[in-house]
Amino acid sequence: MEIAWCSSQHELGDLHAIPSSATDELCVTLHSVKWDLPSTEHLWDFPSLVQKHAYPADELMPLSCRGRVRGMEPSRGDVDDALGKFSLTLIDTLDTLVVLNKLDEFEDAVRKVVLDVRLDNDVVVSVFETNIRVLGGLLGGHIMADMLKAQGVRLQWYKDELLHLARDLGYRLLPAFNTTSGLPYPRVNLRYGVLSPNSRTGTELDTCTACAGTMILEFAALSRLTQETVFEDTARRALDVLWEKRQKGNDLVGTVINIHNGDWVRRDSGVGAGIDSYYEYLMKAYILLGDDTYLDRFNAHYVAIMKYISQPPLLLNVHMHNPTVSIRSWMDSLLAFFPGLQVLRGDLKPAIETHEMLYQVTKQHKFLPEAFTSDFAVYWAQHPLRPEFAESTYFLYKATRDPYYLQVGKSIVESLNEYARVACGFAAVQDVRTGRHEDRMDSFFLAEMFKYLYLLFTEKRDLPLDIDDYIFTTEAHLLPLSLSTARPPCPRNMTEEIFTRSCPSAQTLFPNNPAFTRTIRDLGYSVTLACRSPYSAVSLPPQPDASPLGLFSLKFITELVDPPAAEQQGISPLAVQVLSPPFFGRTVLTAGPAQFGMDLTKQEHGVVLSEPYQACAAISNRQEVQGKMALAQRGECMFATKARNLQEAGASGVIFIDNAEGSCSEEMVLFQMVGDGSTSDIVIPLVFLFQKEGQVLLDALSQHRNVDVLLATKPMFLGEENTDQPLSASQLHEAATETRTGMVTSAPDQA
Numbered sequence: 001m002e003i004a005w006c007s008s009q010h011e012l013g014d015l016h017a018i019p020s021s022a023t024d025e026l027c028v029t030l031h032s033v034k035w036d037l038p039s040t041e042h043l044w045d046f047p048s049l050v051q052k053h054a055y056p057a058d059e060l061m062p063l064s065c066r067g068r069v070r071g072m073e074p075s076r077g078d079v080d081d082a083l084g085k086f087s088l089t090l091i092d093t094l095d096t097l098v099v100l101n102k103l104d105e106f107e108d109a110v111r112k113v114v115l116d117v118r119l120d121n122d123v124v125v126s127v128f129e130t131n132i133r134v135l136g137g138l139l140g141g142h143i144m145a146d147m148l149k150a151q152g153v154r155l156q157w158y159k160d161e162l163l164h165l166a167r168d169l170g171y172r173l174l175p176a177f178n179t180t181s182g183l184p185y186p187r188v189n190l191r192y193g194v195l196s197p198n199s200r201t202g203t204e205l206d207t208c209t210a211c212a213g214t215m216i217l218e219f220a221a222l223s224r225l226t227q228e229t230v231f232e233d234t235a236r237r238a239l240d241v242l243w244e245k246r247q248k249g250n251d252l253v254g255t256v257i258n259i260h261n262g263d264w265v266r267r268d269s270g271v272g273a274g275i276d277s278y279y280e281y282l283m284k285a286y287i288l289l290g291d292d293t294y295l296d297r298f299n300a301h302y303v304a305i306m307k308y309i310s311q312p313p314l315l316l317n318v319h320m321h322n323p324t325v326s327i328r329s330w331m332d333s334l335l336a337f338f339p340g341l342q343v344l345r346g347d348l349k350p351a352i353e354t355h356e357m358l359y360q361v362t363k364q365h366k367f368l369p370e371a372f373t374s375d376f377a378v379y380w381a382q383h384p385l386r387p388e389f390a391e392s393t394y395f396l397y398k399a400t401r402d403p404y405y406l407q408v409g410k411s412i413v414e415s416l417n418e419y420a421r422v423a424c425g426f427a428a429v430q431d432v433r434t435g436r437h438e439d440r441m442d443s444f445f446l447a448e449m450f451k452y453l454y455l456l457f458t459e460k461r462d463l464p465l466d467i468d469d470y471i472f473t474t475e476a477h478l479l480p481l482s483l484s485t486a487r488p489p490c491p492r493n494m495t496e497e498i499f500t501r502s503c504p505s506a507q508t509l510f511p512n513n514p515a516f517t518r519t520i521r522d523l524g525y526s527v528t529l530a531c532r533s534p535y536s537a538v539s540l541p542p543q544p545d546a547s548p549l550g551l552f553s554l555k556f557i558t559e560l561v562d563p564p565a566a567e568q569q570g571i572s573p574l575a576v577q578v579l580s581p582p583f584f585g586r587t588v589l590t591a592g593p594a595q596f597g598m599d600l601t602k603q604e605h606g607v608v609l610s611e612p613y614q615a616c617a618a619i620s621n622r623q624e625v626q627g628k629m630a631l632a633q634r635g636e637c638m639f640a641t642k643a644r645n646l647q648e649a650g651a652s653g654v655i656f657i658d659n660a661e662g663s664c665s666e667e668m669v670l671f672q673m674v675g676d677g678s679t680s681d682i683v684i685p686l687v688f689l690f691q692k693e694g695q696v697l698l699d700a701l702s703q704h705r706n707v708d709v710l711l712a713t714k715p716m717f718l719g720e721e722n723t724d725q726p727l728s729a730s731q732l733h734e735a736a737t738e739t740r741t742g743m744v745t746s747a748p749d750q751a
Contacts (some may be wrong), residue, residue: 050089050446051109053424056116058088062425063439070123074616077638077675081126082133082443084190087117092133092443094141094162095478096451098148101464107154110145113138114161119168122191124201127176127184128211132277132475133443135173135218138166139225140477147465163225170222170231182237183212183259204678206258206265212238213278216285216294217473224483239285242278243297251304252320253278268327270309270317272335277474279305280341287344288471290484302345312350313357314374330379330669332371336388337474340395348399355392359408362389365432366415371671379669381660383429384440385420387448391476394452409456416449430635431660448476572713573670574687576655578700579604580708589696590665591655591687591711595672596679597643600687600711605629605652607697607707615642619649626650629709631697634688635659640675643682653685653711657694664692685711 054060057067070083082088090109097106142162149155175193176184186207189199219235222228245262246253255274256266271279279301286295308323309315315335316326336358342351361376362368368389371379390412397405419435420426426445427437460467470478578587608628611621616637619625630651632642639656646654656673673688689697700707 056087058083060441061439062422062427062441065424074637082129084125085121089443091137092447095144098144124189136473136475136477138162179259181262208274210277221479247320251300254320267320268317269320271338272332313353330373333368340392343395343399381431385445390452394456451476577710589693592670594686596675597686600685604708622649629653639673647684656688658691663690
C-alpha cells in the first residue's frame with residue numbers, strides 16, 4: 001500500500017515522539033480510512049438532488065420526494081418556526097457547495113436566491129433559527145461569492161446581492177429586540193414585526209438563553225460588512241443582559257429567561273439544549289472580533305461548567321442556585337458540540353473523554369438519540385440527523401491528527417448510508433430503536449453534517465479556500481477572521497495558564513500527537529453495562545494488548561450507585577386503570593405525564609379511538625369522542641396539536657400511545673410530554689402509554705363494547721382504603737406486567 005504521502009509533518013503533525021513502527025501503523029490506518037469509504041463519493045452529489053425535488057420550498061421531505069411548504073403540511077409546532085418561505089435549505093447550503101468544490105452549482109444557487117427569494121413574507125419565524133440559518137447562510141454565501149469573484153473567473157456579475165438580502169433580513173429581525181431588557185422575543189413576523197396588530201406574535205414572555213445569546217457572530221459580521229453598527233450593538237446588548245443575570249456566586253446561567261424583567265424561568269444549568277450556543281458564541285466572538293470581554297466571560301463560565309456540570313465523561317445539568325447536586329441523570333444530544341468547543345479552548349483531555357462516551361452511545365444505538373441516560377439507555381428516541389457529534393469529531397481530528405477520529409467519521413457516514421438514506425435524500429430517524437424514518441430532513445443536515453464530514457476526509461490542499469482563515473458559526477457558516485478590527489496577541493510563551501488567552505491555532509496549541517489521545521482514552525477504566533443496571537463501573541489494569549484505536553475506556557465516577565428507578569428518571573409515573581368488566585380495576589398500566597394540560601381527574605371515563613388515529617387533523621368522529629377519553633397515536637405532529645384537536649372535538653382527556661413497535665415501560669425511560677411553547681389553552685388531562693401498555697387498552701376496546709378507565713397518580717382497588725400516598729414505580733410496573741401476562745388475581749399491596 002502506498003503511504004508515502006503520509007510521511008510529511010504537515011499531514012500528521014509532529015510524529016517524532018512516536019516509535020517508527022507506530023508511525024507506520026498510523027499512516028496505514030489513516031490511508032485506509034481516508035480512501036475506504038463506500039458510497040462516499042456520490043454522497044457529496046446529494047445537494048443537487050435536494051434542488052431537484054425541494055426547490056423553492058424550505059425543506060426536502062425525503063420520503064415523499066417533495067418540498068415542505070409551511071401551511072400545506074400538518075403543523076409540527078415550534079419546529080416549523082424555522083420555515084419562512086425563503087428557500088431555507090438552498091440558502092443554508094450555499095457555502096457548503098463551495099467547500100465541496102461544486103462551484104458551478106454554487107453560482108447557479110446564488111442566481112436562484114437573487115432572482116427568487118423574497119423576505120417580505122407574512123409569516124412568523126424563530127428569531128434564533130432565522131439568524132443562524134438564513135442570515136448566516138446569506139453572509140456565508142456572500143463571502144464565498146466575493147472570494148470567487150476576486151479570483152477573476154466566476155461570478156463576475158455578482159454585485160453584493162446576497163449582502164443586500166442579509167441587510168434586509170437583519171432589519172426584519174431587529175424589532176424582536178424591542179423589549180424592556182434588550183433580550184429578543186423568540187419570534188418575529190417577517191412583514192409586520194412583533195407588536196403590530198397583524199404580527200400574530202409579541203405575547204411571549206420568555207426565551208431560551210441560547211436564543212438570546214446566539215446572535216453576535218452573524219449580527220457583528222453584518223455590521224462590519226455594511227458599516228452599520230446597529231446590528232452588532234443590539235446583539236452585544238443582549239449578551240450583556242445574560243452576563244449581568246448570571247448567578248454571580250458561581251457564574252452559571254439558567255435555560256429560560258423572562259425577556260421583560262430578566263428573571264430566570266427555568267433555572268437548570270447545563271451545556272445542552274437551551275444554553276449550548278451561548279457559550280459557543282462567547283468564545284467565537286473573541287476569536288472573530290478580538291474583544292477580550294467575550295473571552296473573559298467565556299472563561300468564567302467555563303470554570304463553572306468544569307466545576308459543577310462536568311463529571312467526566314458526563315455533562316449533567318445542575319440547578320444554577322444549588323449546583324452541587326445534579327438535577328437529572330440524562331443528557332440531550334445537543335451537548336455533543338461541547339468537545340469541539342473544548343478543543344477551541346485547548347482543553348483536550350475532557351474533550352476526548354466526553355467524545356468517547358458519545359461515540360459509545362452512537363455505537364450502541366447507531367445514532368445519537370435526542371436524549372440518553374447516564375447508562376446510555378434511550379431517553380428520547382428521535383434522531384433528526386443532528387451534526388454536533390460529527391462537528392466535535394472533526395475538531396478533535398484537526399487538533400490531534402489521530403486517525404481514530406477518521407474511523408469515528410467513517411462510522412457516521414456508514415450509519416447515514418445504511419440507516420438514513422432513502423430514495424430522495426436522508427430521512428430523520430423517528431426512533432433509533434426501530435429505525436423507523438420520519439419524512440423530515442432539516443437544512444442543517446447539508447449546512448453542517450455534510451460540511452464537517454467532507455472536511456474530515458479532505459486534505460486542506462484540496463479545498464478551494466484556506467479553511468483556517470474562517471471561523472464556523474453554530475450552523476457551520478464560514479465567517480472570515482479578517483472581520484476582526486483588533487487582533488489579540490497570540491502568546492508563544494506558554495505558562496500553566498496556557499489556554500486562558502490564546503488564539504485557537506492548531507499549529508500553536510496542540511501537539512498533533514495521536515498517541516496523546518490514545519493515552520486519554522486508555523485510562524485503565526472499562527465500563528461494563530449490565531442489563532437493567534444504570535451504573536456498573538469496574539476498574540481494570542491497563543491492557544497491553546489493547547487496540548491501537550483505543551478501548552472503550554472511560555473514567556467513570558466509581559462512587560455512582562444504582563438509584564431508585566423513579567429517582568433516576570426524575571418523573572413520577574401515573575396510572576391508567578381499567579375499571580369496567582371484566583377488568584374491575586385489576587388492569588393497571590404505567591403512564592407518563594405531560595408538562596401541560598390539567599391535573600388528572602378522579603372520575604371514570606369511557607374510552608374511544610380517535611379518527612384519524614394520529615389526531616393531527618380535524619377529528620371526524622366528534623360525536624363518539626365527546627365526553628370520552630380519546631386514544632391517539634404518537635407521531636406526525638406535536639402532542640399539543642393532537643390535544644387541541646381532541647379538546648375542540650369535546651374529548652374529556654387524551655391517552656397518547658407510542659408509535660414505536662414493542663416499546664414498554666419496563667424497558668424504556670418515562671418522559672414528560674412537552675408542549676409547543678403556548679399551551680395555556682389546553683385544559684384536559686393527558687397521559688402517555690408505551691406501545692405494549694397501549695396495546696392492552698386497544699385489545700380491551702376491540703373485545704369489549706364499553707371500556708372505562710381512571711387516570712390517576714395511583715390505582716384504586718375495590719375493598720381497599722383510600723390513601724394519599726401514590727404507588728411506587730415498581731408497584732405500577734408489577735401491576736401492569738401481571739395484567740399483560742394474565743396473572744392478576746389481586747391488587748398489589750399498598751405502600
